[in-house]
Amino acid sequence: MAKDHTNFFNSVYDVARLIPPGRVTSYGAIAHYLGSKGSARIVGWAMNASGIHEDVPAHRVVNRAGILTGKHHFGTINPMQKRLEAEGVIVVDDKIQNLDQVYWDPTVELAL
DNA sequence: AGTGTGACAAATG
């Protein structure tokens, strides 16, 4: 995990893949876990720049408020929200409701 | 090699 951090992107993808089903995390949390707390934007950009990777559940990555900020980038459709709901995440108005229940923090869960 | 950007976040006005 996150061994090939030759590119920050690679690390982001690794962490994103580690997100367990039914859970979500924030860009800042991933960035913080990677050591670059202030690079929250890079995390989101990683998905965008790389194009939605199939192995990378970008739909499980939301902003600090638990809002599906990037759902627009998934396309006109909303597989992002649909996926989350399928995982058991309550999403209303593009925003996660039970965020406290589904929030997954790598710095805590992967606390080394 | 420098500039611009970006699916955020926190700080002001």
Added chain:
DNA sequence: ACATTTGCCACAC
């Protein structure tokens, strides 16, 4: 409380 601006750091051109 809400809206807007700055800061941030790594990648693409």
